[in-house]
Amino acid sequence: MPWWITEQPVPPDGHCGNRHVHVDHQYVAFVTDPDEVTRKPEHPFRWTDRDELDGLAMFADTRLLAAGLFAVVPMLGAGDFDAVSVLTSLASDGQS
Template sequence: MVKHFTSSVFVFGLVRGVWKLGLIEHPRLGRWMIAGGHVEPGESQVDAALREVEEETGRRVRLVRPPGPAVPPEFPRSLLTMPWWITEQPVPPDGHCGDRHVHVDHQYVALANAPDELIRDPELPFRWAVREELDGLTMFADTRLLAARLFAVVPMLGAGDFDAVSILTSLADGGQS
């Protein structure tokens, strides 16, 4: 099976005091989705994530590093932001491959620098959605599930209150603890 690397981003913005998830309407699939796409030659997954968000939403974002192991400050290499999840998704033929293939998707979480500020015209229809709207939108179930869990932790991320145990617990139990 042919595998292609992709990157996608759960973009959150504090819009008039309320945390919202940014979604694009996919023209071919007819669903509300998070921004993302194929990693192009010469790009890292991080580069692709930031490019796709800018192209599809017209916005700039800051990727948020997930809870994970720290690297010593004297580590001599550049570090890339880790994805929150890496998933494999079988997909039908698309513009990158004429056959069924698998997307190895690096899924990131990001905060919009200025949610209402466009730096360019978005390539796709875009909307902000609150948590309560997700169930009523035509979305993939896995995106809806992860987005709902992320809504429980995004206030911590936005405040810089990054308690790894609280975040990981909230993601695992949906904020029920």
Template sequence: MPWWITEQPVPPDAHCGDRHVHVDHQYVALVTDPDEMIREPEHPFRWVRPDELDGLAMFADTRLLATGLFAVVPMLGAGDVDAVTVMRSLAGDRQS
């Protein structure tokens, strides 16, 4: 299951000549050996490390979200925070 889903309105691009919405599915995985694959994925994807973010083509706000998410992955793995709390903090929402 995705950890979080984001919908981003975008202008026409090389794939679609009309305004449309990109839907991003963000996943979080904690692994002990990132080079060991349990099985082939059903859909193409690529796991990335924090130091690889700057080289990826993505929206600036998606990069900011990913950077913030990497900062809290240890807490997520420990069950210390939930997705809504993390997203509110990344968005700057100080409501309780």
């Protein structure tokens, strides 16, 4: 299941000649060996670190949500999923 889903209105681009909506799905996964590939991905996705976000082509709000997600990964990994704390972290990350 996606951890977060955002919808972003965008102008016409190379894929669609009309204004349309991009739907971004953000997932959380924990791995013990990120170099272990189980199969070739169907889409060009890859693992990324927090320090790589600024260099990736993405919408500003998607970058903000991803940064907030990285801030709460330790809590999620420990199984301490508290929705209020997660949302508070996301909101405060945007203020820095």
